[in-house]
Amino acid sequence: MTAPSQTQIGNEVLKKPLLEIAELTIRFSSRAGMFKRGPDIQAVTQASLTIQPGETLALVGESGSGKTTLVRSILDLVPITKGVISFHGARTDQMTQQERREMRQRVQFIFQDPFGSLNPRLTVRDLIAEPLVVHRMGTSVERAARVDLVMKQVGLPNEYASRYPHQFSGGQRQRIAIARALVSSPELIIADEHLSALDVSIQSQILNLLTDLKTQLGVSYLLVSHDLNAVHHLADRVAVMYLGRIVEAASKDLVFTQPSHPYTVALMQSMPKLGAGKRIPGQALRGEIPSPLAPPSGCAFHPRCSRATAHCQKAVPVLRHAALGRQIACHHPLEV
């Protein structure tokens, strides 16, 4: 991202975005009693994102910021209230059954919990072949060959094929989950906090695996993570969410070296760093993320923000374009 304006123009001319999310809003209704309707919960508000082919986009923010809801809506796991999601330029809400099926083949999920997301009664071979069976891809001989190849790509020895998930450690299960996601040759892999359950030594192995797969196969990733070190290692671009809204989005280097939104700055500061010396208390971001049932007026971040003014309590900042391809939603961003 050395010359963003050129890259942007280049992108428009050369390639259509792989995935485009425009003004996405997702609302759930809550219940006040057994039969009484409560206030609506707005989990995602007017979020827009694009992912180019081969690009890795990371979505960061605290729990409850709507990251998981947003990525789940891409595969229809959560109904959309407003907005448009397009895959290769085709709107998902106008797709036929067949087109949806195809999209699901090309967009795959790696879930957070490598223990809960693998069927304990299937062998590794069956687990990895399952997406091929579901999508009716290939003959059984072709499927077996494909499973062997994918196992090799993710570093699972062939003799593991007939074992069951409980016989593996967390890191190996994560490899099985990645193999399952890869087997249908997807263009986009959505990984939801897939590293948080692993030890550092295993995390680095999985990070290396994802990097390898990206260079070898050219897959795109949409990472949901609160591990900023891992995000820094893998991502090309980073989008920061707070209470359902995207508050800052830019290239990885820009977000990490010159964060502009006070929330991004606070997240970067909160991260424990090796070699930073003993902590000095009192610099942590105060308070907690508010409930989406009763979002604060104006900018949702204002009650926790050190730069907030009276204006922030009234007006919702809109996401606007700034220099160097950055998008930001803040009345008083840090000058960078």
Added chain:
Amino acid sequence: MSLTTTQALLEVSALSVTLGLKTSATTILKEVSFKLERGRTLGIVGESGCGKSMTALALMGLLPDEASVSGRVVFDGMDLTNLTTQQWQAVRGPRIAMVFQEPMTALNPVMTVGRQLAEMLLVHEGASSASARERAIELLGRVGIADPHSRVDAYPHQLSGGMRQRVMIAMALACKPDLLIADEPTTALDVSIEAQILDLLLELQQQEGMALLLISHNLAVVSEMADDMLVMYAGEVVESGPLQHVLTQPRHPYTQGLMASIPSMKHARKILPTIHGTVPNLKFRPSGCAFAPRCEHAQERCRTEVMTLRAIDSQHCVACVLA
């Protein structure tokens, strides 16, 4: 009691713990030794299954009944390895307290947080229920819970993860312990809340002067909190010493591997160095150095010689023949 210059609050020497009967006996802690003084923080790091939590449970007297223990754990002049159940009650809570990783499972879901806090004071200090409630409110306020007067009547599920961990810390502090053991206290939390909880632990430690034993798989967390550190592998201490020493000059290949495998923002690399393989099943502990099968520097002697922790300078110790 020996009259050394600075009497450590806690002195663990050659603590070994074996689980299971003779034929299937598994040594889960092997000759663990360390000291901890009042007001200081000792960080214990290592992968899952390296004995970090077992060390904490041994200090709390919470090992399973079938565990056989050898070695000494001297806490403020008394040996904890042969206390009776009744004697433990006077230690666990009032003298040594613990904060667990999962505040949701460690708190009782059908009891308000106020009653759980008050219970500590009723049992250990014989407080009246009215004064226990007052103290509970005061404690909730001290750990930074906003509006403690109403939160005292909340059930754990009504609180956020960060607030539940604050309640856990309030419970641990209720009887002013001399030693606080925090086992992965922030692992389940967001970075922003993690920072708040770490700050809280540091502030409370400074105010109370207690010793803190911090267990974490996150080296960065330990590096910001601890004065000294202990690196554990397969139930053994493989490296120990003042934190700055160990972090700037790690001598054990395992410590070096752990540090290198963390993605760093300063030195961005495409491919991260990794420690191949996994922690061994302790039933089948490798002979010689337990780390040898994963160590890229391992030589023939590493597979046969027994490693002992030795000092390479005054305080920095390492259990590796090559260091």
